[in-house]
Amino acid sequence: MGGELIKQEFHNVSDFGLDDIFDCGQCFRWNKETDGSWSGIVEGAFANISFRPVRGEDTGTVIIWSNLYAADPERREKYWSNYLDLDRDYSAIKRILGTEDVVMQKAIKASPGIRILNQNKWETLISFIISQNNNIPRIKNCIESLCRAYGHRIGKLKGSSIFSFPAIEDIIALEENDLDVCRLGYRARYITETAKQVARDGGAFLENAENVPTAEIAAYLEGLTGVGAKVANCIMLFSMKKTEVFPIDVWMRRVMSRFYGMGEDNISAIADYAERNFGNYGGIAQQYLFNYIRKLKDTNPAVYERFGFEK
């Protein structure tokens, strides 16, 4: 590994579940270890995160082993606290979302440990371009392949090399068919085009996006090749703290039609419903619902199939 691993702990953390956080489709470079911890690559560094609950499942200690900002304890603590969204009061959000919404109460109960990660903007942008019309195992394979081909070798783990996510410069330096090895399909062109567009201002807009109004960011992102409303919302939610956006994908359309009695292809009506009922926490509501319907399909396909509309 590049640099030794240093331990960072956060105590008395509640509303926190590793599987809920890392397996809810918001990130693609984290993998579960046999001991239940999760390992991932973040900002060109390696990390392993485990959670030790105390007093049942309510609160516990988050334990992070990483070589990120090894020489700067203050920066390191700030980074991870922000990355894991530890300053946000999820109990309060759950109360707000669950009020007079039985479906949401069930969804929250199914994945009580969800937290929205605050990830690198560029990596999130490219990752969600790759995610379109694609399935999660292949999305992960595509991203690893991209990192292996054009990221930088940052060390070795369990006998195999690990790589950082390629920087903007790494992508704009590519020639016509360089991405073929990554098997990205038609998304390859979207990525090279988007990289050029983002590089026009040296990546400044993306870097400062958190301070820009949501509508303005959305307009910028949807101007990028391969970025539509859904991908733009995912980028804003998972890397820019815009918790009010509500990404609508096939799963959300299924949830809204099965559990909320809405037309499956009436996207604008679904968006209106989310805005009115989930308000500033639409994105968090979306994550509870997304995990709920996906888990239901995996754990109880029969119920998933015949689940009619209930309200």
Add this chain to the structure above:
DNA sequence: TCGCAGGTGGTCG
């Protein structure tokens, strides 16, 4: 084996 996957861009009325 083959439909489908956390959609988007282009085209046509």
Add this chain to the structure above:
DNA sequence: CGACCACCTGCG
């Protein structure tokens, strides 16, 4: 502006 439809690829 809304309703199609093609699109790389490989998982389940």
